[in-house]
Amino acid sequence: MSNEAVFDFQGVSFAYDGKVKALEDASLCVEAGERVAILGSNGSGKSTLLKLMDGLYFPNAGTACAFGAALTEQAFQDDAFNFSFRQRVGLVFQDSEVQLFSPSVWDEVAFAPLQLGLRREDVVKRVDDALVSLRIEKLRDRAPHRLSGGEKKRVALASVLSFNPEVWLMDEPTAGLDPRSQSWLVDFLIEQGRAGKTVVTATHDLNIVDSIADRVYVINEDHHIVAQGTPGEVLSNHELLIACNLMHEHLHRHDDRSEEHSHPHIHLPSHEHLTA
Amino acid sequence: MSATSETKPVKKRQGVIEHTLSDISHTLEQSIFAEDIARQRGLLQSIDPRVKVLSMVALLIAVGLSRSLAVIIGLYLLTLVLARVSAVPMSFFIKRVWLFMPFFTGIIALPALFITPGPTLVQLPLGLMITRTGAMTALFLLLRVSTSVSLAILLVLTTPWNSVLKALGVLHVPDVFVLILGMTYRYIYLLLHTVNDMFLSRKSRVMGRLSGAEERRLIAASAGTLLGKSLHLSGEVYLAMQSRGFRGYPRTMDTFKMRALDWACLIGMLLVTGIAIWLGSQGTQ
Amino acid sequence: MLHSPAYMHIPDGYLSPIISLVLFLLTLPFWYRGVQRLRQMVNARSVPLIALLAAFSFVIMMFNVPLPGGTTGHAVGGALAAIILGPEIASIAISIALIIQALFFGDGGILAIGANCFNMAVVLPYVSYAIYRWLSAKSPITSRRRLVGAALGGWVGLTTAAFFAGVEFGIQPFLFHTANGTPLYAPYPLSVSVPVMVVPHALVASIVEAVITVLVVAYLQRTNQPLLELVEKPELVAEASRPRRLRWLYVVLAVAIVAVPLGLLAPGTAWGEWNSQQLASRGLSTIPQGLAQLENLWNAPLSGYNLPSLGNSNAGYILSAVVGIIVVAVVAWLFTTLLVARKPNTSGKSN
Numbered sequence: 001m002s003n004e005a006v007f008d009f010q011g012v013s014f015a016y017d018g019k020v021k022a023l024e025d026a027s028l029c030v031e032a033g034e035r036v037a038i039l040g041s042n043g044s045g046k047s048t049l050l051k052l053m054d055g056l057y058f059p060n061a062g063t064a065c066a067f068g069a070a071l072t073e074q075a076f077q078d079d080a081f082n083f084s085f086r087q088r089v090g091l092v093f094q095d096s097e098v099q100l101f102s103p104s105v106w107d108e109v110a111f112a113p114l115q116l117g118l119r120r121e122d123v124v125k126r127v128d129d130a131l132v133s134l135r136i137e138k139l140r141d142r143a144p145h146r147l148s149g150g151e152k153k154r155v156a157l158a159s160v161l162s163f164n165p166e167v168w169l170m171d172e173p174t175a176g177l178d179p180r181s182q183s184w185l186v187d188f189l190i191e192q193g194r195a196g197k198t199v200v201t202a203t204h205d206l207n208i209v210d211s212i213a214d215r216v217y218v219i220n221e222d223h224h225i226v227a228q229g230t231p232g233e234v235l236s237n238h239e240l241l242i243a244c245n246l247m248h249e250h251l252h253r254h255d256d257r258s259e260e261h262s263h264p265h266i267h268l269p270s271h272e273h274l275t276a
Numbered sequence: 277m278s279a280t281s282e283t284k285p286v287k288k289r290q291g292v293i294e295h296t297l298s299d300i301s302h303t304l305e306q307s308i309f310a311e312d313i314a315r316q317r318g319l320l321q322s323i324d325p326r327v328k329v330l331s332m333v334a335l336l337i338a339v340g341l342s343r344s345l346a347v348i349i350g351l352y353l354l355t356l357v358l359a360r361v362s363a364v365p366m367s368f369f370i371k372r373v374w375l376f377m378p379f380f381t382g383i384i385a386l387p388a389l390f391i392t393p394g395p396t397l398v399q400l401p402l403g404l405m406i407t408r409t410g411a412m413t414a415l416f417l418l419l420r421v422s423t424s425v426s427l428a429i430l431l432v433l434t435t436p437w438n439s440v441l442k443a444l445g446v447l448h449v450p451d452v453f454v455l456i457l458g459m460t461y462r463y464i465y466l467l468l469h470t471v472n473d474m475f476l477s478r479k480s481r482v483m484g485r486l487s488g489a490e491e492r493r494l495i496a497a498s499a500g501t502l503l504g505k506s507l508h509l510s511g512e513v514y515l516a517m518q519s520r521g522f523r524g525y526p527r528t529m530d531t532f533k534m535r536a537l538d539w540a541c542l543i544g545m546l547l548v549t550g551i552a553i554w555l556g557s558q559g560t561q
Numbered sequence: 562m563l564h565s566p567a568y569m570h571i572p573d574g575y576l577s578p579i580i581s582l583v584l585f586l587l588t589l590p591f592w593y594r595g596v597q598r599l600r601q602m603v604n605a606r607s608v609p610l611i612a613l614l615a616a617f618s619f620v621i622m623m624f625n626v627p628l629p630g631g632t633t634g635h636a637v638g639g640a641l642a643a644i645i646l647g648p649e650i651a652s653i654a655i656s657i658a659l660i661i662q663a664l665f666f667g668d669g670g671i672l673a674i675g676a677n678c679f680n681m682a683v684v685l686p687y688v689s690y691a692i693y694r695w696l697s698a699k700s701p702i703t704s705r706r707r708l709v710g711a712a713l714g715g716w717v718g719l720t721t722a723a724f725f726a727g728v729e730f731g732i733q734p735f736l737f738h739t740a741n742g743t744p745l746y747a748p749y750p751l752s753v754s755v756p757v758m759v760v761p762h763a764l765v766a767s768i769v770e771a772v773i774t775v776l777v778v779a780y781l782q783r784t785n786q787p788l789l790e791l792v793e794k795p796e797l798v799a800e801a802s803r804p805r806r807l808r809w810l811y812v813v814l815a816v817a818i819v820a821v822p823l824g825l826l827a828p829g830t831a832w833g834e835w836n837s838q839q840l841a842s843r844g845l846s847t848i849p850q851g852l853a854q855l856e857n858l859w860n861a862p863l864s865g866y867n868l869p870s871l872g873n874s875n876a877g878y879i880l881s882a883v884v885g886i887i888v889v890a891v892v893a894w895l896f897t898t899l900l901v902a903r904k905p906n907t908s909g910k911s912n
Contacts, residue, residue: 051515054519056515056518056519079523082521082523083521086519086520086521087521090519090520091516091519093512093515093516095512097466097509098509098512098513098515098516099516100462101459101462101463101513101516101517101609101612102458102459102462103437103438103441103458103459103461103462104436104438107438107458107528110529111517111520111521111522112520112521114527114528114529115520115521115522115523115526115527116521117527120529123529124531141436141438143307143311143438143462143465144462145462145465145466145469146308146311159520160520163520163521292625292626292627292633295625295633296623296624296625299623299625300623303623303666306666307665310665332671333671336573336671336672337578337672339573339574340573340574340577340578340581340672341577341578343739343745380572381572381574384747385748387749388744388748388749391749391753392743392744392748393742394741394742394743409741409742409743410748412739412743413734413743413744413745413748414748416743416744416745416746417574417575417746417747417748419574420573420574420746421572421573421574421575422574423574424572424573424574424670424671424672425572425573425667428573428663428664428667428670428671429667432664432665432667437665440664440665452608455608456608456611456612456615456657457657457660457661459608459609459612459613459616460611460612460613460615460616460619460657460658460661461616461661461665462612463612463613463616464616464619464620464661466616467616467617467619467620468620468623471620471623488627488628488629489629491627492626492627492772492776493776493780495624495626495773495776496773496776496777496779496780497780498624499621499624499638499641499773499776499777499780500777500780500781500784500785500788502617502620502621503617503645503777503781503788504785504788506613506614506616506617507610507613507614507788509609509613510606510609510610510612510613510614511606511609513609513612513613514606514608514609514610517608517609522608524608526608
């Protein structure tokens with residue numbers, strides 16, 4: 001891998017069915033081991049961007065490269081390329097109902113290792129490890145419709161953790177979670193970052209940006225990338241955040257509250273999980 | 277929980293929305309109930325699901341082919357014994373089968389008592405008579421239906437449904453089909469919850485009962501919305517599968533292991549089936 | 562059994578397993594068509610698509626629809642599915658919903674899956690769709706003619722399905738009875754079973770089917786027209802590429818479909834006496850090799866029992882089991898070959 005960029009996007013545009021614009025002329029670069037946040041309001045195109053990064057959509061214009069290779073429909077026709085790319089990059093969908101399509105937790109977590117052709121013993125071990133490290137061993141035989149929102153998110157993470165990708169793409173990871181699950185999730189992402197993984201998180205949750213990213217891209221409502229910088233730089237640029245519909249005007253006026261809003265609590269590097 | 281087996285209390289004409297809602301919650305409860313029994317300790321619970329699936333199909337065929345009432349009765353008694361040793365609540369098991377029999381099969385079987393030509397068995401007033409042939413044919417129908425239903429219920433109650441699906445592989449049902457059945461089952465629950473929410477949110481906004489026409493419009497709108505949602509979801513799910521390496525070749529695995537007990541059970545059941553088919557084909561009622 | 566959504570769901574015990582098998586065989590080519598069409602349209606994407614559509618069919622069957630006058634009933638939703646997805650794919654989706662109902666909810670028998678799929682997942686969608694297309698021919702998506710077509714399609718479709726169920730019941734006492742004439746399965750002759758199935762359906766269930774179909778189509782005309790164009794939209798259907806190597810399957814199916822009822826209906830020939838010589842004498846000399854072997858195989862152990870009254874009937878029954886296994890193997894092979902994409906076409910287009 002060395003110094004090769006994990007993602008290198010130049011002037012990428014994408015429209016659904018060639019008509020509905022979702023992303024316009026986006027250029028970005030993500031280095032190995034970097035933690036990057038993509039900030040944007042609902043409908044700005046950040047989910048689309050993640051799906052382009054995961055080789056699920058392909059640009060209508062511009063070039064999308066990952067690990068030095070172009071992500072094109074043809075490239076993915078090649079089994080070897082598909083195999084190695086899928087193994088290196090994992091996407092956690094915003095909607096766990098979409099991510100959890102298998103009849104039981106065990107099957108869900110085993111899905112990727114099985115599709116990627118691991119041997120049976122390895123599959124069993126990978127699944128066990130993933131279940132243990134997310135503390136959901138007890139859920140292994142449960143059906144997805146009998147899980148709570150927080151549990152579903154853990155299973156979704158386990159289903160990606162089981163193939164141990166180098167790159168995590170996270171789509172609105174904290175959406176719809178209770179505060180405890182949210183802070184647990186932020187810790188999970190911090191751990192992944194510390195383990196040397198590349199973590200790209202699409203979010204509109206300003207509270208978590210500081211903890212999960214070293215660098216931030218901002219997408220506006222016209223689907224353009226309009227800014228990038230460190231979390232500190234971006235979060236203090238209230239004008240930008242308001243223009244991109246990431247912050248309300250009235251929050252901006254009360255200085256103390258907006259402070260509180262854009263600089264959330266700091267997560268202690270090694271604090272204990274009290275709940276499983 | 278055995279309340280799930282009860283008929284719904286006959287209220288003064290429930291609104292259809294309420295009716296559908298109660299059906300939905302009923303279905304959801306039912307699956308939870310079945311899963312709970314499947315987790316109990318019992319004979320059938322400890323048997324390899326593949327053995328159970330094979331045995332059930334074999335026994336269903338035996339019941340279906342039998343020309344002897346005694347054989348069918350014997351197989352029904354067998355289901356009772358199996359239920360007994362598998363922690364299936366007896367009252368539930370029997371009621372679930374027989375409570376509904378009068379409403380459906382009973383009504384169909386009843387006239388057969390009288391109109392099937394044959395020697396008289398019982399002479400009733402008003403010139404009615406039950407024929408021997410009629411009684412036999414009604415019994416055949418009732419017993420065959422109830423024994424078949426009992427067999428099917430026994431399998432589902434003692435086996436987590438996910439294992440039932442995987443065990444279908446033993447009947448050479450292909451992986452892709454198993455995968456689809458599993459996804460269907462999983463998303464049925466999601467769609468049921470969605471419908472539940474759609475109806476509830478509508479109900480909460482309406483005072484009093486809806487008129488029939490309003491109910492119909494609501495149902496149609498829900499169905500239309502649901503279809504759009506299902507199609508959208510299928511596209512997203514495909515991306516999620518692709519992202520984790522799916523290319524159209526499904527790979528599944530089960531962790532089933534045949535132990536001595538399973539083999540014994542399999543051989544036993546196949547023997548029972550063989551004998552039942554043989555005896556049943558002799559046709560001495 | 563917990564809540565019988567419609568009494569179209571035939572439980573086990575009403576039909577001889579042999580008739581169930583025949584109906585299963587009749588359903589197969591329609592599944593084949595459906596799967597083929599799915600592959601043309603979406604290829605690897607077909608897995609989640611069928612799953613979601615089947616789940617939708619299942620949920621629709623739970624809807625309780627009120628009729629003017631106070632009666633309520635459940636719809637099958639088969640006409641609706643056919644109008645939106647085309648009969649081929651609707652057939653697959655409804656079949657899977659029916660299989661799940663039978664396996665996990667006790668609605669409809671397990672051996673009767675073939676019969677139920679034939680009535681509700683073949684007859685209903687194909688008939689409904691034919692009527693809908695005929696009446697709405699080339700009319701704009703929002704036209705009232707489409708509504709008329711939807712309503713009539715639903716009504717005729719389900720009534721026809723009920724008619725088929727009536728026929729299936731009605732041939733039972735004629736074909737399957739004990740030596741003294743006791744019917745073994747559904748007891749009524751055609752003259753009773755057909756009207757008993759058709760009349761109540763025509764008056765209630767088919768009207769429910771018509772109502773839900775027309776209302777949903779009207780709703781989609783107002784809110785989501787693209788859904789109504791799904792079947793007719795050309796870009797959804799890729800260039801038809803018929804997998805030629807499957808053609809021999811048609812032959813197998815045709816032979817099976819012709820042979821099984823022949824054995825059943827041939828005058829003066831009880832099922833049990835159906836043997837290869839007789840088949841050969843009827844000009845079906847293509848099958849006997851394997852059949853003869855099977856018969857010998859099964860007759861050998863039985864002949865020792867010296868039960869002349871049973872004669873070949875045992876062989877017949879066991880043969881039916883063997884045929885069942887072969888059928889399952891064929892289905893297995895069919896699904897694997899058809900559904901598993903060889904070169905998945907990873908289409909980036911999706912919404």
